[in-house]
Amino acid sequence: MTRLLLDAGNSRLKWALVNAPGQDPPRGVVTPDAEGLEGLARSLSPHESPESIHVISVRDEGFFDGLSSFCAHQGWPVPLLHQAVQEAHGIRNAYADPGRLGADRYAAMVGARRLFAGSLVVIDCGTALTLDAVDPDGRHLGGMILPGLRLMALALGQGTAQIGVKPDGPPALLADNTAGAVSGGALFGMAAAVDGLCERIESNLTEPFRRILCGGDAPRILPWLKGRYELCPWLVLQGLDVMTGGRACEPWS
Structure with missing residues (x-):
């Protein structure tokens, strides 16, 4: 399917x-708006139409409503929104209210768990930076x-009288x-924070762990990190693949 x-x-x-399992799937990135959805439709036009649509989202209900309308207009199936659960796909959620854990964080842990054995810390470098230990x-x-790179820089611009510059230098x-x-x-503050927090987490565990890096800013941060990190830029989608019946994350490059 x-x-x-x-x-x-x-x-x-x-x-x-x-x-098909075992194939590197077509994939890409667009903006989360009407223009981006049109771009998604163009990217999918050479391929077989989806038989099911599965969504991990940190956006508001308006986005999902717009996505649902867009899918209906394209003649695609109704999209299914996935949330974090108490226990499934090899992950046992630490949250007392499992649904309060971001679905993207949960999916990233599912993907990391499928790809790597042993103790893990999953670091997602997006608009917010999250760390989860497994x-x-x-x-x-x-x-x-933590706030991500752009939020850190924008906070300086918005919260000070004279720094007010865009973080583009x-x-x-x-x-x-x-x-x-x-x-x-x-950039360097975030890299130091990631290294330092990973060291602090590891000091509280009984064995070394793998450090798994994902998210849009991961390639920017990775060169400045001191420890060994595994870069998995598509980890959330790989986890969603497992959550929706995929046999394995690999061999996504």
């Missing part, structure tokens, strides 16, 4: 069209949420201009 998998984040909509038995130990460890100082502070 051809499944369209969608990961609707705050600033990007990732998609993958999954069919023990070798798939027990979610809890997590953290090239990062520098010791910048000679305000835009570069803001970009560098966000």
Whole structure:
């Protein structure tokens, strides 16, 4: 069965069209708006129409309502919205109210658990940066949420009288201009936070763990990290693949 998998984040909509097991599926990224959905339809036009549509979303109900209307207009099936649950697909949720855990975080842990053995920390570098620890038995130990790169920089611009610049300057460890100082502070500060938090988490565990990196800003942060990290840019969709009947995450490149 051809499944369209969608990961609707705050600033990007990732998609993958999954069919036969063992194949690297067509996939891409669009904006999470009407223009992006039109682009998604164009990207899917050379392929077989989806027989089911599965969605992980951190956006509001208005987005899902618009997506549902768009799918109906295209003659596609009604999209199914997936949430975190107490226990399934090799993960036992630490939250007392399982549905309060972000579905993207849950799916990322499912994907990481399928790809890697042992203890894991999943770091999703999106609009918000999240860290979730998982023990070798798939027990979610809890997590953290921090502002992501752009939110860090924008907070400076909005919360100060004179820094008010867009965080678009090239990062520098010791910048000679305000835009570069803001970009560098966000980037190097985030890298230091990820390394430091991973070390702190590991000090509370009984064995070393793999550090799994995903999210749109992961490629920007990765070169400045000191530890060893596995970059899995499509991890949320790989987890959603498993949650909707896929046999394995691999061999997504």
